[in-house]
Amino acid sequence: MGIEEDFYATLKLKTGEEIFAKVAASEEEDKTLLIITNPIIIKEVKSKTGMVGYKIEPWLKTTTDDMFILNLEDVLTMSESSDIEMIMMYQSYARQSSKDTTNHSQINRRMGYIANVNDAKEILEKLYKNS
Numbered sequence: 319m320g321i322e323e324d325f326y327a328t329l330k331l332k333t334g335e336e337i338f339a340k341v342a343a344s345e346e347e348d349k350t351l352l353i354i355t356n357p358i359i360i361k362e363v364k365s366k367t368g369m370v371g372y373k374i375e376p377w378l379k380t381t382t383d384d385m386f387i388l389n390l391e392d393v394l395t396m397s398e399s400s401d402i403e404m405i406m407m408y409q410s411y412a413r414q415s416s417k418d419t420t421n422h423s424q425i426n427r428r429m430g431y432i433a434n435v436n437d438a439k440e441i442l443e444k445l446y447k448n449s
Contacts, residue, residue: 324341324342324355325341325342325398326338326339326340326341326398326399326400326404326408327339327341327397327398327399328396329341329352329388329393329395330393330394330395330396331388331392331393331394332392332393332394333392335359336359337357337358337359337377338358338359338360338399339354339356339357339358339377339408340354340355340356340408340412341353341354341355341396343390349389349391350389350390351387351389351390352387352388352389352390352396353385353386353387354386354387354388355384356376356384356408356411356412356415357376357377357378358374358375358376358377358408358411359376360372360373360374360375360404360407361373361375374407374408374411376415384412384415384416
């Protein structure tokens with residue numbers, strides 16, 4: 319059948335996970351598959367003063383892949399999103415994550431002091447005792 323046009327959506331998986339992603343549906347044989355791009359988890363964060371913000375995290379933290387395939391049977395519900403703020407946060411994250419994977423710098427001594435665990439522990443203990 320082919321791939322349908324992309325759209326932004328919040329997906330609730332049967333595992334309980336809630337993710338936001340760019341989604342395309344594809345019919346393969348007798349199954350509907352969802353191709354999701356840069357899936358993210360959005361958490362609400364409240365400060366002590368009562369201000370509310372959002373924390374964006376990748377859905378899978380141990381991979382650099384940005385595209386995944388889900389079987390529609392694994393999705394409990396899906397809601398297409400037209401929330402401009404949510405889409406803009408998502409697009410900003412997607413742009414930033416693509417830059418992060420291509421621009422890693424090596425750690426060196428010019429960036430700051432590099433210590434071993436024992437030396438750092440001693441320094442921190444001295445600072446704590448002297449305060």
